[in-house]
Amino acid sequence: MERTGRWRRLSEALLNPRVDDRRLESALASARERAPVPLIWLIGKTQSGKTSIIRALTGSPAAEIGNGFQPCTRTARIYDFPATAPVVRFLDTRGLGEVDYDPEDDIRFGESQAHLLLAVMRACDLDQEVVLGVVRTVRQRHPEWPLVIVQTALHEGYPPDFEHPHPYPFDAEPSPAGLPADLARALRVQRDQAGDLPGRAPVRWVPVDLTLPEDGYAPADYGLEALWKAIDTLSALPLRHLLGRDSEVMDLFEQAAHPHIVGYALAAAGVGALPLVDLAGVPAIQAKMLQSLAALHAQTWDRRTILEFLGLLGTGVGIAYGTRMAGRTLIKLVPYLGQTLGAVWGASASGATTFALGKAAAYYLRRRNLALSTEARALRRVFADQITQGAKLLRESS
Amino acid sequence: MNRIDPWWLVSLLLWLVPFVALLPLGFVWLHQHDAALYWFATIILCGLLGFGVQFWLRRRERAALDLEHTGPDPAWPPSADGAWTQVEELAETLDPADWPLDEEMRLGVLALRTLERVAGHFHPEVETPLLELRVPHALLIIERASRDLRRSITEHVPLSHRLTIGTLARAYRWRGFAERVLSLYRAGHLVLNPVGALLNEALGQLRQRGFAAAREDLYRWLLQEYVRQVGRYAIELYSGRLPLNDAEPVERLTRDSRRDLERAVEIERAPREHLEQEPMRFLVLGRSNAGKSSLINALFGHPRAAVDILPDTTRALTPYRLEHDGLDQALILDSLGAERLSYQTLHDAANVADAILWVSAAHRPDRQSERRTLQALRTALAARIDRRPPPVLVVVTHIDQLRPLREWRPPYDLTDTTCLKAMSIQAAVAALATDLDVPIAHVIPVCLAEGRFYNVEDTLWAALLEQMDRAQRARLLRCQVAQRRQENWTLLRRQLANAGRFLLAWPGRSSRHSAPP
Numbered sequence: 001m002e003r004t005g006r007w008r009r010l011s012e013a014l015l016n017p018r019v020d021d022r023r024l025e026s027a028l029a030s031a032r033e034r035a036p037v038p039l040i041w042l043i044g045k046t047q048s049g050k051t052s053i054i055r056a057l058t059g060s061p062a063a064e065i066g067n068g069f070q071p072c073t074r075t076a077r078i079y080d081f082p083a084t085a086p087v088v089r090f091l092d093t094r095g096l097g098e099v100d101y102d103p104e105d106d107i108r109f110g111e112s113q114a115h116l117l118l119a120v121m122r123a124c125d126l127d128q129e130v131v132l133g134v135v136r137t138v139r140q141r142h143p144e145w146p147l148v149i150v151q152t153a154l155h156e157g158y159p160p161d162f163e164h165p166h167p168y169p170f171d172a173e174p175s176p177a178g179l180p181a182d183l184a185r186a187l188r189v190q191r192d193q194a195g196d197l198p199g200r201a202p203v204r205w206v207p208v209d210l211t212l213p214e215d216g217y218a219p220a221d222y223g224l225e226a227l228w229k230a231i232d233t234l235s236a237l238p239l240r241h242l243l244g245r246d247s248e249v250m251d252l253f254e255q256a257a258h259p260h261i262v263g264y265a266l267a268a269a270g271v272g273a274l275p276l277v278d279l280a281g282v283p284a285i286q287a288k289m290l291q292s293l294a295a296l297h298a299q300t301w302d303r304r305t306i307l308e309f310l311g312l313l314g315t316g317v318g319i320a321y322g323t324r325m326a327g328r329t330l331i332k333l334v335p336y337l338g339q340t341l342g343a344v345w346g347a348s349a350s351g352a353t354t355f356a357l358g359k360a361a362a363y364y365l366r367r368r369n370l371a372l373s374t375e376a377r378a379l380r381r382v383f384a385d386q387i388t389q390g391a392k393l394l395r396e397s398s
Numbered sequence: 399m400n401r402i403d404p405w406w407l408v409s410l411l412l413w414l415v416p417f418v419a420l421l422p423l424g425f426v427w428l429h430q431h432d433a434a435l436y437w438f439a440t441i442i443l444c445g446l447l448g449f450g451v452q453f454w455l456r457r458r459e460r461a462a463l464d465l466e467h468t469g470p471d472p473a474w475p476p477s478a479d480g481a482w483t484q485v486e487e488l489a490e491t492l493d494p495a496d497w498p499l500d501e502e503m504r505l506g507v508l509a510l511r512t513l514e515r516v517a518g519h520f521h522p523e524v525e526t527p528l529l530e531l532r533v534p535h536a537l538l539i540i541e542r543a544s545r546d547l548r549r550s551i552t553e554h555v556p557l558s559h560r561l562t563i564g565t566l567a568r569a570y571r572w573r574g575f576a577e578r579v580l581s582l583y584r585a586g587h588l589v590l591n592p593v594g595a596l597l598n599e600a601l602g603q604l605r606q607r608g609f610a611a612a613r614e615d616l617y618r619w620l621l622q623e624y625v626r627q628v629g630r631y632a633i634e635l636y637s638g639r640l641p642l643n644d645a646e647p648v649e650r651l652t653r654d655s656r657r658d659l660e661r662a663v664e665i666e667r668a669p670r671e672h673l674e675q676e677p678m679r680f681l682v683l684g685r686s687n688a689g690k691s692s693l694i695n696a697l698f699g700h701p702r703a704a705v706d707i708l709p710d711t712t713r714a715l716t717p718y719r720l721e722h723d724g725l726d727q728a729l730i731l732d733s734l735g736a737e738r739l740s741y742q743t744l745h746d747a748a749n750v751a752d753a754i755l756w757v758s759a760a761h762r763p764d765r766q767s768e769r770r771t772l773q774a775l776r777t778a779l780a781a782r783i784d785r786r787p788p789p790v791l792v793v794v795t796h797i798d799q800l801r802p803l804r805e806w807r808p809p810y811d812l813t814d815t816t817c818l819k820a821m822s823i824q825a826a827v828a829a830l831a832t833d834l835d836v837p838i839a840h841v842i843p844v845c846l847a848e849g850r851f852y853n854v855e856d857t858l859w860a861a862l863l864e865q866m867d868r869a870q871r872a873r874l875l876r877c878q879v880a881q882r883r884q885e886n887w888t889l890l891r892r893q894l895a896n897a898g899r900f901l902l903a904w905p906g907r908s909s910r911h912s913a914p915p
Contacts, residue, residue: 045764097764099833127686216804
């Protein structure tokens with residue numbers, strides 16, 4: 001009876017026009033505690049392009065971009081991405097060197113939270129002692145933190161009418177002859193200024209030029225690929241994979257939906273690892289996820305749609321869903337061994353089912369957007385496939 | 399009186415009778431036509447109107463006098479401000495009744511009192527500050543005051559070039575006789591035409607009162623001017639600003655500028671010209687790579703200073719000679735990045751500058767260090783009471799790097815709200831003015847990138863020339879400070895040398911040598 005009970009509970013949570021916010025909140029909070037989301041700390045002078053980097057990495061327009069001549073990020077700010085169930089978090093501190101700003105508190109805060117340090121410098125601004133000073137201190141105290149130094153605003157070193165060089169030449173060593181001499185020298189001087197930075201973890205230098213489309217440089221996110229590569233090779237987080245920025249993911253909707261699904265799956269996994277708490281938390285998280293996915297696809301998520309979606313998934317999936325949930329909950333009740341085993345199983349199971357549920361919903365919503373009917377069998381296959389995918393992803397990211 | 403023949407008088411009266419009779423006859427006629435009252439009313443009305451017009455004229459004159467008065471010299475150091483306040487205070491409290499013109503010594507006392515006030519301000523530590531005057535300076539002040547008096551008399555007193563002292567004396571002697579004749583005329587008038595004479599007398603009194611008031615105003619103004627003039631010279635004197643040689647201080651090179659000019663010539667490898675006048679000194683400050691050297695090249699119109707994307711192309715301070723329309727002779731001093739200059743170097747350089755050009759890049763908003771440096775500099779300059787701080791202009795460079803990045807179609811009208819680039823530039827200028835705490839009118843956006851020169855020749859130069867007055871004043875005070883230091887030493891040296899020669903030529907000395915006992 002337990003399995004259908006879970007299924008019914010999910011249906012109830014879904015059909016309830018509003019998920020119980022309080023319950024969801026506590027569930028997400030406990031999930032965050034269990035599985036802390038990776039936090040990337042960006043430091044650099046004011047208007048060096050920190051927020052532009054966040055925006056380019058996440059594709060989120062929520063990160064407000066400055067005008068280039070005035071500090072824009074007024075307080076240290078954490079960007080959760082996606083906002084409700086974050087996959088990754090960025091700590092954007094106020095720009096160093098800003099008038100009337102003492103960065104001491106922000107630095108202390110960043111040190112207590114971060115997992116990866118991203119230093120940002122305008123390529124042609126050769127007065128970077130402040131930034132390098134902070135980097136040196138932080139690396140001394142946290143030698144294990146990977147460091148990526150991003151050199152931004154390359155176009156400032158271009159002669160007039162010069163276009164971004166293609167292919168991206170900055171990986172090559174020494175840099176090829178086609179580069180503007182001033183820019184090449186400025187990049188080199190910044191590295192020389194940094195010298196040998198303390199710390200064990202490797203340091204990567206990545207020149208990028210993140211402009212706005214209307215600025216007239218194509219592409220607007222020049223060098224982003226190299227930045228992805230640097231982050232992925234340096235850190236333990238398969239960030240690009242988590243954010244769904246794979247080249248394989250072509251569909252815009254899927255690109256946007258993926259980090260949401262991963263975020264909720266991670267949250268569900270986090271909650272699932274706690275004995276008994278998950279009983280209440282996981283369906284709430286899943287309901288919330290389906291709601292936001294519908295919102296992403298610009299569709300009304302009303303009773304009829306939900307009933308149709310659940311009907312298509314069918315009782316078969318319902319039973320599978322139920323047993324997984326019930327099984328791990330029971331296991332967790334076994335003393336000692338059960339605690340650990342159950343936690344692992346529960347974590348991966350509720351995470352994986354959430355992931356699969358999200359992917360199936362995304363598939364269903366996409367079909368609906370295209371005004372196509374969805375076959376029950378296809379949907380179930382998506383669900384089944386994505387359970388394995390989800391389990392794999394969660395194993396990788398944990 | 400007894401020399402006049404009575405028959406002559408009779409014949410004179412006979413001539414006058416018909417005319418004199420007109421007045422009573424007219425009065426009779428008025429009476430017959432019942433118009434006498436109207437006539438009286440007209441007289442009173444006209445009298446009152448005349449008085450009103452006089453009153454208005456007097457107010458206007460007083461306003462004109464108030465406008466026309468000696469003020470403090472803008473080139474004075476701030477330390478003279480207090481002394482001037484004292485002089486003004488004395489001038490304001492003057493009562494003309496206390497200082498009658500005909501007592502000649504009173505004016506001397508007033509001058510002495512003014513001098514004492516000023517001297518007391520500058521030498522509060524001594525009991526009789528008036529005696530702090532050095533002898534050559536006292537002679538100099540007499541010379542100058544006489545010169546000024548001569549000038550104002552020749553310029554303002556009509557026919558003064560024909561006037562001899564003898565004429566003045568004779569005019570004074572005849573004054574008594576003229577007054578006696580006038581009172582005789584008035585007495586005669588009263589006898590012959592009592593009504594008309596009475597009215598005349600009344601009107602005359604009225605007029606005189608008006609004029610007396612106007613005269614008192616004028617006299618008060620004269621006294622105040624007198625005190626102010628004396629005060630002005632006294633301040634010049636006691637603040638030690640008066641150099642003993644006649645030349646204006648800026649007409650001679652200071653040691654700093656001589657050294658810098660020599661270096662500039664050396665840097666430019668130009669033929670050496672002899673320069674006598676003190677040049678205007680512009681100091682270019684700013685962070686590394688803000689565009690200081692580019693600015694200098696732009697001001698010259700051709701490359702002079704080395705420009706590179708890497709910092710440190712400039713030695714601590716590099717002087718260049720600058721010539722431009724509207725600017726006689728100038729030295730422009732390029733500097734290292736402000737963050738690399740030691741505080742002492744920065745301070746010394748600013749101390750011998752007449753204007754400061756602060757260069758800041760529009761697209762580098764991390765201005766904390768700039769703000770701090772500029773603030774420290776301002777505080778230090780303001781603390782010097784013997785100098786006026788040089789004017790500071792902020793030059794905003796790299797405006798071509800503002801959004802939209804690739805657009806560059808000058809000229810830009812910064813008030814145009816439809817042009818994105820112009821709006822960016824305007825906003826950057828405003829942000830810089832706030833960050834560096836300077837008035838927005840002193841923030842000039844320019845572009846110095848190669849082939850994109852913009853706003854230098856017109857706007858920046860215009861702004862620079864507009865600051866020229868303040869810069870001239872800064873230069874004057876700077877030269878005075880430098881020259882006083884130099885003068886004290888040269889004078890002492892010359893006096894000692896002359897005294898030595900004098901002793902050598904002492905008659906008794908040689909005889910004693912030649913004829914030992």
